[in-house]
Amino acid sequence: MSQASQTVFTLNPAQYVKAVDQLRKGFIAQFTKVIKADFKAEQNKLFKTATSNTVEGKADQIINNVDRFYDPTIVYERMYVAVYPVLAEREFDKLLPSKNMGRGFERKGSAEQVAEWERAALQFVADDLGSMITAVEAFSHDVVVRHTRAIAEKAVKQGWGTGKFASALRADLDTLDLMRSIRIARTEILTAASVGTHAGAVSTGLKLSKTWLTVPGNGGDRHGEDIAYSGLNNQTVGRDELFTLTAGITAQTPHDISLPGSERINCVCSHLYTPI
Ligand SMILES: [Zn+2]
Numbered sequence: 001m002s003q004a005s006q007t008v009f010t011l012n013p014a015q016y017v018k019a020v021d022q023l024r025k026g027f028i029a030q031f032t033k034v035i036k037a038d039f040k041a042e043q044n045k046l047f048k049t050a051t052s053n054t055v056e057g058k059a060d061q062i063i064n065n066v067d068r069f070y071d072p073t074i075v076y077e078r079m080y081v082a083v084y085p086v087l088a089e090r091e092f093d094k095l096l097p098s099k100n101m102g103r104g105f106e107r108k109g110s111a112e113q114v115a116e117w118e119r120a121a122l123q124f125v126a127d128d129l130g131s132m133i134t135a136v137e138a139f140s141h142d143v144v145v146r147h148t149r150a151i152a153e154k155a156v157k158q159g160w161g162t163g164k165f166a167s168a169l170r171a172d173l174d175t176l177d178l179m180r181s182i183r184i185a186r187t188e189i190l191t192a193a194s195v196g197t198h199a200g201a202v203s204t205g206l207k208l209s210k211t212w213l214t215v216p217g218n219g220g221d222r223h224g225e226d227i228a229y230s231g232l233n234n235q236t237v238g239r240d241e242l243f244t245l246t247a248g249i250t251a252q253t254p255h256d257i258s259l260p261g262s263e264r265i266n267c268v269c270s271h272l273y274t275p276i
Pocket residue numbers: 214221222223224254266267268269
């Protein structure tokens with residue numbers, strides 16, 4: 001164990017942030033597409049069951065069915081099972097390098113270890129699905145209902161037929177769904193990456209400290225720019241201790257599910273473990 005820790009990779013924090021960010025960006029691009037396709041399938045089912053030949057009737061059918069066709073659990077599970085074990089293995093391998101381990105998206109760790117991380121990822125979704133959905137509720141089905149009502153009202157005023165109403169609503173929902181897909185993929189991939197990284201560090205059994213890394217000036221991440229978080233960048237605590245973001249707000253890792261949505265959404269911070 002002590003020999004292994006002498007061969008720990010010495011990535012500087014800037015390189016580390018860049019490497020983690022690249023990996024996370026790849027997953028975000030992949031899952032934005034997956035979620036968008038799920039929303040499109042949901043939309044198709046919604047319109048297929050809205051058979052009324054009046055605009056108001058069609059709008060009511062869509063509104064009544066909006067919660068029926070889509071179960072977000074599956075996509076959340078897919079995201080966490082894809083991302084969590086990869087980041088866990090990457091952190092594990094960084095701290096205890098081995099020729100057998102994977103790089104990037106590969107998973108070459110022992111089957112038992114990978115299976116354990118996959119189970120932990122599923123358990124995480126099972127425990128925290130409610131918080132995940134709450135964090136992105138501005139993009140929930142309630143918003144679809146509001147958009148449907150607004151466009152139906154416009155359609156009635158303008159005297160549109162059901163065909164014109166349906167195409168206007170579909171175009172509007174496509175834009176909305178793209179934003180929802182990006183928001184959900186970003187928030188949850190980054191969370192899965194942070195909790196997976198922590199799980200990988202814990203799996204080494206090593207005595208570790210961890211350091212929070214903000215990304216100053218990057219895409220408006222509040223933690224890098226706001227004076228209220230000035231003590232956060234490079235803050236170092238024990239492996240299982242909590243970081244202090246600002247007065248009264250603490251977290252195990254960036255994107256911690258216990259944080260308010262505002263501290264999770266649009267946060268691109270990362271964190272780094274170091275043997276002590
Ligand atoms: Zn941040």
